[in-house]
Amino acid sequence: MTDLGDFLRASRARLRPDDVGLASYGRRRVAGLRREEVAVLAGMNSxxxxxxxxGRxxxxxxxxxxxxxxxxRLDAEARDHLYRLAGTAPAGHRTQPRETVSPMLIQLLDGYPNTPAIVLNPALDILAANxxxxALFSPFATFDNLARMTFLDPVGRGFYPHWDRVADSTVATLRQASGVEPQYRRLQELVATLxxxxxxxxxxxxxxxxxxxxSEAKAFDHPEVGPLELTFQTFDVRGAAGQQLVIYHAEPGSSSAQALALLGTLNATHRRESAPNR
Known part of the structure; x- marks a missing residue:
């Protein structure tokens, strides 16, 4: 017996014939599909x-x-797991990054009003933000893609006091993503443009x-609140291929924490002033 065999047996045990469009016949000693039925569905010798x-x-x-x-009927995660168990790289069949953010993740972002948080895809497109x-990135003309903002928006060189360091890190991140997602068209298009x-x-x-x-520290110079020294942590979003949650935070009690709190107050004020009168 092998882990691969155990996974295959467990996966077919979860399916009934009518789940896959097969007629059920004969008395079944165990739940789920028979080996012969899986072989027929897969078009291979039983x-x-x-x-x-x-395991033979x-x-x-x-x-x-x-x-x-x-x-x-394996989903994306189960399919990738099957490949890993078999020791075969799923070249050309990797799940494409998801471009929409789940409502639950958006609720999570909004649940941290005192901490800047954004969701990115591998091309560094900003898919969602609290x-x-x-407010943190409001000096840019368009809040859409961190790489484009860094290299093509003139604001970038003033916004990032250590622009060269940010530029190096941004390109290295995209280069790493290109190795993980070689068929990702959005990333290819972005690189060509830049x-x-x-x-x-x-x-x-x-x-x-x-x-x-x-995770690393990053310096910002925001026109409304001045210098900010923030540390960011990056987390992969389970269940959403390619998405990453990035959370920025300041050292408690620091001048950056005070500036970040002021930015939050200004942002709330701007939102109230721009809201339509009822």
């Missing part, structure tokens, strides 16, 4: 499938795993430096 479950077949191809995934996150429009981006991209977003 003996071969049995050998997989029994060790190297299934990507095509075989795809067919089994479809037959067992109020203070929007390569044409920014010599600074093009020279950095050619260096092939690689680094994902994790």
């Amino acid at each position: 003996d071969y499938y049995a050998r997989l479950e029994q 077949e060790q190297s299934p191809s990507a095509q075989i795993l795809d067919a089994i995934s479809d037959a067992l 109020g203070l996150g929007e 390569m044409e429009a920014s010599e600074g981006f093009a020279s950095r991209w050619s260096s092939h430096a690689v680094r994902g977003k994790t």
Whole structure:
């Protein structure tokens, strides 16, 4: 017995014939689909499938795993898990990053009114932000993509006191994402745009430096509240391929914490003033 075989058996046990459009016949000793039914759905020899479950077949191809995934109605996470158990890289079949943010995650963002928080995709598009996150980046003309804002908006060089460091980190993050998501069209389009429009981006991209977003300190110079020294933490969003939650925070009691609190107050005031009269 193997972990792969155990996973396959458990996955077919969760399905009934009518879940997959098969007629049920004969008395079933165990719940779920029979091996022969999975083999039929996957378009393969039933003996071969049995050998997989029994651990006698060790190297299934990507095509075989795809067919089994479809037959067992595996979701994206379960499909990736199947590939890992089989020791096969799912090249060309990786789940594409999700571009919409779940309502629950948006509620979570709004539940932290005193901390800037944003959700990014691998191309550094800003998919969602809470109020203070929007306020933090409000000096930019368009709050849409961190890489575009850094390299193509003139505000960037004043907003980031250590612009070169931010630029290096931004490109390294995109380069790392391009290795993880080589077929991600949005990232390809962004890189092409920045390569044409920014010599600074093009020279950095050619260096092939690689680094994902994790945790580090970053300096800002906000026109409304002055200098800010914030630390950010990055978290992968489970269940939403490619999405990352980035949360910024200031050292408690520091001048940056006071400035961040002031920014929150100003943001609340701006929102009240811009709200339509009722």
